[in-house]
Amino acid sequence: GWLDQILPRAVDVLMSIPSLIFALVLLTIFGSSITSLIVIIALLDSTRVFRLSRAVGLNVAVMEYVEVARLRGEGPKWIIAKEILPNVMPPLVAEFGLRFCFVFLTVAALSFLGVGIQPPTADWGSMVRENATLITYGDVTPLLPAGAIALLTVSVNFVVDWFLHATSGLRDEK
Template sequence: MLGPMRVPYGAWIGLILMGLLVICALFAPWIAPYGNGEIVADVWEPTSSVHWLGTDNLGRDLLSRMIYGARLTIYIAAMATALSFSLGAILGFTAAVVGGKLDMLMSRIVDLLMAIPTLVFGLVVLSVLPSNNLTLILVMGILSSTRVFRLARAVAVDVNAMDFVEAAKLRGEGLGWIIFREILPNALSPLVAELGLRFIFSVLFLSALSFLGLGVQPPEADWGGMVKENKDGIVFGIPAALIPAAAIAALAISVNLVADWVLTRTTSLKGGRD
């Protein structure tokens, strides 16, 4: 029997960082001291009591841009992750339960997509599609769903061979019941761990696309695009590009810490002690 839940220090750090970033994302228009694209000072001004993080390459308040950037970065990454898990997990479970030619066909299609480097594939697709947030979410979600499909199918194949699943089939339960009531609850642990990794991958993927000019388009802000906008200042010792890069790292670390704790709680690896 598990004892009272104790949250380790690492998970607390991750929860606090994630909470602060989510609050910034949700309440950006009320928290940010200036508008997203408002030019308020000279180019690359240093930190001051007026501009806590200084200004960017156009004279916009960097703190305000960071807050609005958190909103767009987290939103697009979260939506892409939700799409990848919904699509990948359902298709992976279906392939494992149905088996046969459907399983072979779906697996070969996924193998084909995974054979192409994800960033290269994303750049090719986004270069011919309209540049907007919906396109980014769809492309990122579909490309990421291939990894979720492989994991979900591998886990579902093992669970599908267990006695309680066979009993459900003998009772005449449908495909939906078997997937969502029999297999999904027993596949949560690896999927929880993968959820954190997929979200981090989506953040890094979005940042890379924006840095290369095919992600979030100006004047909207995301952290990867802000690194690109201010990268020339690094030569002059201006940290404007390093601040959004540090925010990306902080978000990735915090999600990893929380996902690791949730995985530990889900699988009871430490016998009720966290």
């Protein structure tokens, strides 16, 4: 319908603007409070989740088992809950893992640039910024928060991979 035509165009407009620059502009306008940071990053990341959810949902909605459920007389809520949702969850869970990591990287980048989380609240990006000059003296202190970000990213992806494997129904052969 008309909503299905308008929403993707609005998402396309938001996705055409580079995320970091858009976040910088919005944080400059609305201030760099934690609330505005959360809302801005949620708005920017929701565009990617919307595109993936819509694409996967449309692909599953035309499958034969969904049509069989319609022909059996099942209602739209039942079809969504029992046929479509279980089949779109794996790609959405994988996307959640990626988005989670990108949110941390975005917050760290914005804090490194001075418009993210403000002191005295601790943040890995601001820790790197405050200690960046120590790299010229051979000190590894600025690399520790960067390493923490990398470790968090790898850990979250391991957990997401484990969850996807555990819920896939596949069993390890011995």
